[in-house]
Amino acid sequence: MPSELPKLENQLCFPLYVCAKEMVRRYKPLLDGLDLTYTQYITMMVLWQQSPMGVKALGEHLYLDSGTLTPVLKKLEQKGYLTRHRSEEDERNLLVCLTPEGAALAEQAKEIPHQMCACLALPEEDIRLLKTALEKLMAAFSLPQGE
Amino acid sequence: MPSELPKLENQLCFPLYVCAKEMVRRYKPLLDGLDLTYTQYITMMVLWQQSPMGVKALGEHLYLDSGTLTPVLKKLEQKGYLTRHRSEEDERNLLVCLTPEGAALAEQAKEIPHQMCACLALPEEDIRLLKTALEKLMAAFSLPQGE
DNA sequence: TCCATTTAAATTGTGTACAATCTAATTGAA
DNA sequence: TTCAATTAGATTGTACACAATTTAAATGGA
Numbered sequence: 001m002p003s004e005l006p007k008l009e010n011q012l013c014f015p016l017y018v019c020a021k022e023m024v025r026r027y028k029p030l031l032d033g034l035d036l037t038y039t040q041y042i043t044m045m046v047l048w049q050q051s052p053m054g055v056k057a058l059g060e061h062l063y064l065d066s067g068t069l070t071p072v073l074k075k076l077e078q079k080g081y082l083t084r085h086r087s088e089e090d091e092r093n094l095l096v097c098l099t100p101e102g103a104a105l106a107e108q109a110k111e112i113p114h115q116m117c118a119c120l121a122l123p124e125e126d127i128r129l130l131k132t133a134l135e136k137l138m139a140a141f142s143l144p145q146g147e
Numbered sequence: 148m149p150s151e152l153p154k155l156e157n158q159l160c161f162p163l164y165v166c167a168k169e170m171v172r173r174y175k176p177l178l179d180g181l182d183l184t185y186t187q188y189i190t191m192m193v194l195w196q197q198s199p200m201g202v203k204a205l206g207e208h209l210y211l212d213s214g215t216l217t218p219v220l221k222k223l224e225q226k227g228y229l230t231r232h233r234s235e236e237d238e239r240n241l242l243v244c245l246t247p248e249g250a251a252l253a254e255q256a257k258e259i260p261h262q263m264c265a266c267l268a269l270p271e272e273d274i275r276l277l278k279t280a281l282e283k284l285m286a287a288f289s290l291p292q293g294e
Numbered sequence: 295t296c297c298a299t300t301t302a303a304a305t306t307g308t309g310t311a312c313a314a315t316c317t318a319a320t321t322g323a324a
Numbered sequence: 325t326t327c328a329a330t331t332a333g334a335t336t337g338t339a340c341a342c343a344a345t346t347t348a349a350a351t352g353g354a
Contacts, residue, residue: 005253006260008192008208012274013170013263015281017189018210020167021311022288023160028312039340042164045155056302061155063165066303068341075339092302092349106152113153116160122287127159130284133277134162140269141169168341175342186310203332213333215311222309239319239332 026119030112034105035079039064039072041109047082048106052097054087081105173266177259181252182226186211186219188256194229195253199244201234228252 008014024038031041046061047053059069073096076082081102087093120127155161171185178188193208194200206216220243223229228249234240267274 004257005195006192006256007196008189011260011263012267012278012281013174013185014189015278015285016163016167016170017185019281019284019288020163021210022285023163025312026288027160037339038160038164042155042161045153048152049154054302063168064340065342067305067343070304072340090302090350094303109153110151113158116158120159120284120287122284126280126283130277130280131159131162133273133280134159134166136273137166137267137269137277138162138169140267141166141173172342184309201332211310212312214313214335217334219310237320237332241333 027112027116030115030119034108036105039068040076041112043069043072043076044081044102044105044109047096047098047102048109051082051103052095054093054095056093058096076102174259174263177262177266181255183252186215187223188259190216190219190223191228191249191252191256194243194245194249195256198229198250199242201240201242203240205243223249 027038027041031038034041036044042062043058046058055066055069055073059065062069064072073082073084077084080099082099083097085095085097087095117124117127174185174188178185181188183191189209190205193205202213202216202220206212209216211219220229220231224231227246229246230244232242232244234242264271264274
């Protein structure tokens with residue numbers, strides 16, 4: 001059997017790449033009201049669970065490095081949603097801390113997951129299956145997930 | 148039932164976002180030998196199927212607009228993998244055409260899908276299931292897929 | 295104690311993505 | 325025919341992503 005040319009539609013990577021982009025695009029109108037981008041939104045989501053948090057820990061939750069996070073966090077600081085201060089015990093650590101405004105944003109964000117699901121127009125069952133399959137892939141990547 | 152705070156691990160978007168990024172990252176060492184980035188690779192993949200092709204058609208295959216494609220195509224032109232010329236019938240159309248070097252690259256690329264599958268360390272069955280689930284999501288997004 | 299090593303962020307450079315706008319070519323209805 | 329609308333790409337501006345390097349702070353063994 002001759003080796004075929006690589007074709008877009010034969011590979012896992014392409015629908016993954018397209019769906020991820022499209023998902024982020026679909027979040028935009030929902031997040032505009034909170035003045036957040038998608039990356040800023042997932043960052044806030046981690047902080048709503050725990051604040052203050054160091055940049056390193058934040059990066060481990062989000063799979064992002066400081067090269068990406070530093071400008072995102074500076075932006076969120078500008079917007080008044082968080083503060084950035086060096087830890088007193090260890091000056092290498094920068095502690096990110098929600099402001100009251102940032103914490104309050106969680107209230108407004110509560111409906112976003114429902115709105116997103118509605119926007120997907122896919123049965124709950126299919127969403128669950130897809131999520132499970134993706135988590136399996138993360139595991140295969142040896143990326144620890146959730147908590 | 149009270150509305151809960153949005154949590155990263157409860158949502159479809161996050162594993163999708165993380166897996167897509169990781170997948171692209173895993174392609175990098177495989178593509179370095181071809182001097183291609185992931186975006187350049189999927190662009191070449193479309194051209195290996197059909198060349199010449201207009202920027203608009205290329206964008207429809209890749210779900211990318213001219214804002215993204217223009218610099219990618221200029222880069223691939225620099226590398227000597229394709230040429231860019233305006234159509235003579237309609238000067239608005241820019242025809243992208245593989246060079247012999249660009250066409251020859253397909254040979255070298257043939258093994259990449261296998262290498263990628265191997266790198267995934269996930270049973271074929273799981274990969275198929277995930278791909279099907281993603282294509283279902285694309286359909287729900289009303290994104291046409293395949294050809 | 296002292297300095298090589300390690301660690302945490304920040305910085306730099308390259309490459310996407312995409313919205314919005316711009317420009318030039320073409321089309322089509324009055 | 326003519327010019328308003330449409331179309332195809334390019335451009336501009338903003339925001340990630342990530343590799344590689346840099347800087348400053350802590351650590352730990354000789």
